[in-house]
Amino acid sequence: MDWIQAFLGVFQPQVFLYLVIGVVSGALIGTLPGLTATMGVAVLTPISFWLKPECGFAMLIGVYNSAIWSGGISAILINTPGTPASIASTFDGYKLTQKGFSALALNINTIYSVLGGLLSSLCLIFFAFPLARFALKFGPAEYAVLALFGLTMMVSVSGSSPVKGLLVGFLGLLFSTVGLDSIQAYKRYTLNNPALLDGLNFVPMMIGLFGIGEILYQIYTSEAKETSMVAEVKGAKQFLTLKEFGRLAPANAMATIISVIVGAIPGAGGDIASIISWGQAKRMSKHPEEYGEGSLEGLSVSCIANNAVIGGAMTTMLSLGIPGDAVTAILIGSLMMYGMTPGPQLFIENRPFVLTLIAQLIVANLVILIFGLTTNRIYPKILKIKKTTLWVVVAMCCIVGAYAINNSYVDIITMALAGVFGFILRVMDFPQGPFILGMLLGKLLESNLRRALSLTMGSYSIFFTSPICIVLLTISVLSLVWPAIKKRLKKRAV
Amino acid sequence: MSKAGLLFVSACIAVALLFMIPAFKFPGGTVDGTPGPGYFPILVSSVILFLSAILFVQYLRDNKKYFQQNETQKKNLPKLLITAGAILLYTILFMVIPFIPLTLVFMVFLNWLFGRTWRFNIIFSVIFTGVIYYVFNNLLHVML
Numbered sequence: 001m002d003w004i005q006a007f008l009g010v011f012q013p014q015v016f017l018y019l020v021i022g023v024v025s026g027a028l029i030g031t032l033p034g035l036t037a038t039m040g041v042a043v044l045t046p047i048s049f050w051l052k053p054e055c056g057f058a059m060l061i062g063v064y065n066s067a068i069w070s071g072g073i074s075a076i077l078i079n080t081p082g083t084p085a086s087i088a089s090t091f092d093g094y095k096l097t098q099k100g101f102s103a104l105a106l107n108i109n110t111i112y113s114v115l116g117g118l119l120s121s122l123c124l125i126f127f128a129f130p131l132a133r134f135a136l137k138f139g140p141a142e143y144a145v146l147a148l149f150g151l152t153m154m155v156s157v158s159g160s161s162p163v164k165g166l167l168v169g170f171l172g173l174l175f176s177t178v179g180l181d182s183i184q185a186y187k188r189y190t191l192n193n194p195a196l197l198d199g200l201n202f203v204p205m206m207i208g209l210f211g212i213g214e215i216l217y218q219i220y221t222s223e224a225k226e227t228s229m230v231a232e233v234k235g236a237k238q239f240l241t242l243k244e245f246g247r248l249a250p251a252n253a254m255a256t257i258i259s260v261i262v263g264a265i266p267g268a269g270g271d272i273a274s275i276i277s278w279g280q281a282k283r284m285s286k287h288p289e290e291y292g293e294g295s296l297e298g299l300s301v302s303c304i305a306n307n308a309v310i311g312g313a314m315t316t317m318l319s320l321g322i323p324g325d326a327v328t329a330i331l332i333g334s335l336m337m338y339g340m341t342p343g344p345q346l347f348i349e350n351r352p353f354v355l356t357l358i359a360q361l362i363v364a365n366l367v368i369l370i371f372g373l374t375t376n377r378i379y380p381k382i383l384k385i386k387k388t389t390l391w392v393v394v395a396m397c398c399i400v401g402a403y404a405i406n407n408s409y410v411d412i413i414t415m416a417l418a419g420v421f422g423f424i425l426r427v428m429d430f431p432q433g434p435f436i437l438g439m440l441l442g443k444l445l446e447s448n449l450r451r452a453l454s455l456t457m458g459s460y461s462i463f464f465t466s467p468i469c470i471v472l473l474t475i476s477v478l479s480l481v482w483p484a485i486k487k488r489l490k491k492r493a494v
Numbered sequence: 495m496s497k498a499g500l501l502f503v504s505a506c507i508a509v510a511l512l513f514m515i516p517a518f519k520f521p522g523g524t525v526d527g528t529p530g531p532g533y534f535p536i537l538v539s540s541v542i543l544f545l546s547a548i549l550f551v552q553y554l555r556d557n558k559k560y561f562q563q564n565e566t567q568k569k570n571l572p573k574l575l576i577t578a579g580a581i582l583l584y585t586i587l588f589m590v591i592p593f594i595p596l597t598l599v600f601m602v603f604l605n606w607l608f609g610r611t612w613r614f615n616i617i618f619s620v621i622f623t624g625v626i627y628y629v630f631n632n633l634l635h636v637m638l
Contacts, residue, residue: 222566
């Protein structure tokens with residue numbers, strides 16, 4: 001009965017309208033190289049605060065799913081992934097375009113992305129509730145270690161060196177201490193400014209880091225003359241046959257499982273999932289030589305993997321309050337702005353909203369299916385939009401969006417400074433994600449760490465007696481030292 | 495030796511100290527063992543100092559030079575600095591100048607900076623400023 005109400009809620013005219021707006025905006029954002037799903041969700045988040053939670057989240061869920069799907073469009077048509085998650089779609093997608101099968105490739109992208117999204121939504125339904133029930137057993141010590149685990153996992157998979165990732169993550173933790181402390185309500189680093197009593201606002205920081213920071217980086221690195229991106233959609237064959245669909249099924253089932261697991265790991269996003277899945281499918285394939293040469297299996301696997309990550313990422317986000325990737329980190333911030341705290345309590349206090357979110361995820365994929373299969377011919381035109389136009393549009397959306405959150409000038413200046421900081425991080429090859437994660441997890445980590453210590457009169461033994469803590473701490477330490485061990489092993493092998 | 499790297503790490507050290515030193519003056523913990531408000535900032539700052547020290551040594555040994563610009567980046571540097579400056583200036587003037595004239599000037603300036611034709615520039619700036627104003631001011635009721 002609850003589920004029926006949740007689905008009916010999504011089809012309320014206002015909610016459905018915002019879902020469609022989200023899907024269309026996401027399609028535009030994802031198709032254009034340089035605009036990522038993270039940036040899209042970050043820029044549209046302030047607008048969502050002016051809507052009812054179910055409408056705001058319908059829009060954000062629409063953007064998230066749609067941008068990941070549509071990232072594959074430019075990967076297929078012009079060999080440039082629209083979002084990082086679509087990188088593996090260039091391997092076979094562009095080859096199919098070169099062979100004159102771009103229409104087929106685009107439809108494969110749509111159908112398999114939607115399939116990935118739907119299958120991972122099922123995983124979300126089956127695993128989020130038991131995981132949340134399990135997490136209800138967590139005490140302050142477990143929560144503190146869980147927050148640390150989330151941070152270290154994101155650092156370890158952030159691509160850069162773990163030391164750099166950790167440094168940025170801990171800077172985020174440090175900035176999260178601004179404002180009243182959670183236990184004694186003591187003012188910290190507020191500079192006597194009442195606007196800082198609640199701490200630094202997370203959303204303008206995030207808009208600056210991922211929006212303005214990215215634009216500045218693109219201005220700095222892009223070529224003076226933009227080469228026009230010529231793309232056309234053609235090919236007599238539009239869809240796979242049922243026989244082909246069946247032949248591709250085992251590899252896609254494997255890719256879905258891999259991607260849901262990868263999505264659930266904090267920090268490991270669609271790019272990692274699709275590359276792992278593509279590589280694994282190639283190893284399993286009877287015709288590995290076709291991979292990278294326009295293989296239908298290769299393209300379908302990379303497309304299903306992108307969107308299957310979302311269900312995994314949403315599972316840990318909703319049930320544990322730990323984001324699976326940068327977008328879910330932003331969604332956690334949005335939930336908090338609506339007065340909801342992600343984690344097991346969300347399933348008790350706001351169960352109808354959790355069900356609505358999952359229903360929105362499923363309906364968003366169905367909207368993408370219809371929208372994607374009917375709009376193939378538009379994308380070559382979208383790809384002609386100049387980058388300079390996008391820079392101006394995104395910059396304006398960032399500035400006005402940051403102001404719109406609280407009608408606060410402090411927020412705009414925070415956003416602008418965060419943008420410059422984001423640019424410096426990009427140029428210096430430091431990951432930006434851990435900073436946001438540090439800011440998000442800071443309060444959770446600090447309050448639970450201090451509460452846990454109060455239970456044992458200040459003794460740290462509590463972190464080494466709980467089995468959950470021991471397991472999480474072991475994985476955290478291993479994830480941090482593993483890159484160094486791997487490097488040494490490689491050196492020895494040479 | 496990477497000078498930019500050393501500069502960045504030094505800035506991290508300065509930030510850590512800026513948070514750490516006042517934290518020593520925060521109230522202490524309670525009798526039941528709950529650490530005081532200074533505990534977490536000191537702990538985190540200490541880790542930052544430790545990580546910064548590691549990176550500092552790495553950068554001293556490192557031959558890779560960050561900010562070693564290629565030709566494109568050299569050419570784009572003035573544009574980057576002007577854009578960053580324009581954004582910062584816009585955010586400051588946002589408090590004193592009404593939204594529509596300020597945004598119009600800002601957009602015309604950016605479009606000019608990015609080499610768009612005057613015709614496109616004017617039409618785009620007027621329409622987009624109007625759309626942003628309408629969406630935020632009229633639909634979302636943000637006081638611009």
